[in-house]
Amino acid sequence: MRLLPLILLILCLPSQLLALEIRWRDTAKIRGDQITLVDLADIRADRATAAYLASVGFGPAPLPGRDISIDSRDARQRLLNTYPQLLGANFTGSSTIRIHRSGMLIDAARIKNLVRRKLEELARNMPNVRISLKQIQAPNDLILPEGKLRTAVRPLGTDLLRCRSVVIDFSIDGHLERRLTVPVAIRATARVVAASRDLPRGTILGKRDLTLVERELATLSGPVYKPASLVGKKLKRAVRRAQALSNDMVTVPPVIKRGEPVTIALASGPVRVEARGIARRDGRPGETIPVSNISSRKTVLCRVTGPGTVQVEY
Template sequence: MKYLLSLFLILTLPLIVYGATESSTATPGQLISQQEMKQILDDYLMEQSMLLPQVDLHFKSMNLPDAYRVPTGRITHQVIPAKPGMIGSRRVTLMTRVNGQIISNQSIRIELEAIAEVAVPTRSIRRGEILDADSFELRFQDITKLKDPIFADDDIIGKQLKRSVRLGEPLQTNQVEFPPVIKRGERVVIQVQSMGLMLSAAGEAKQDGSTGEAIRVMNTNSHKEILCQVVAPGLVKVEL
């Protein structure tokens, strides 16, 4: 009887131990830790910084989700900012794929700082004023809330202000434009090119226009309005 009992224990004990060990250590797939998520976001921000060499980009904070597990396979990650180019984004989406299939979408709240040298008025400037080198200075500022700041002198000198700005308010691209080459009511020469011939007529501009823009012009003789392209001060053309 004792012999049979010992034999029973010998045969069954390894099975019990093996089963318990396998169930307690089984962790299928791969864990995406917070440290790995942070590294993915840091790498993405570095790539964006290379596209904007004049801007110093860095995270002030990021609210990372808990670690998550994905199946075993070829893992790839994609970062999608709330706004193109990252600047101004308050959230990013971290998309994880395994073997090309989307497994996880993590929405991550971030706080970003973008420092760059941008054009700032040295005084309050009224709408319509032509800007020169004394009208502004380049100053380092956080541009995360600016849509399209101006980084270089060449992008502003000689342009006209489309709306008034206050002292210290960063200038943006949509606030300036080249002054019109032709102004409404101005007498112009209309050139018409047809079949290799160049004809001209007198006209009156019905709109302001910069070089290359299309404006309405009234032919002084026929009193008909036609669409012309601004070529130079006092000169427009129509191609037939």
């Protein structure tokens, strides 16, 4: 019990050291989340007594940046209720103690800057994309306890381009102090591949059919950034001039048509045997199609390796 050590301490002190004065301050500025006697008063006593009384608690501190007032008479009575042996102590000083808890002000401008810096960092991993902050609903003021501040910003969700909020963690001295969710509107644009003219369904795309246009990515699904990746592919549907293209809108045309003659290859180690055959189905690179061997008149499954060439699957 805290009471017993104090009783023993006071009883064992020489009489000339028993004079104890607690002088209440007018104001007190604190950093921690608890109020102690040493925050409220100057303790005039021998070193051991002063050190012991310094840690006597008076409850939780105000929020960072806020003030509260304590009546020194109430503080004295609270102290005597716990330590009646202090009744003979001399209590002097202010009748009211104004307590201010210091804090760090994080204003809206700083929060916006944190979000912008995070977007710039993420944009470096997306070289084709330009990201900007259209809107942010940052709080007016955020006051945190004093200490070593660290912040961590992350988009809420997995799709940055359609992100509607970001989460900001504020840690003081290694401990999470506040987690803030901030609504945002992000604008992400890029130069994407589009049709250079109206193109009908079934068009085999060439370089002249494609161009680059600036588009906001939130309005697109699966945009393509390099025209070369679409050259030689076939449109599944008609598109209008300047319409952005995606991989879902094209297909790879077959390099082998049904009924065409093909070369059948059979490889085993260094040995390679070839035969002539007839494709029984259209085939694209990597697909497996049935092929009739002209010599044996047997149908075998072959993997398409290129225009007019297949390899026996076994």
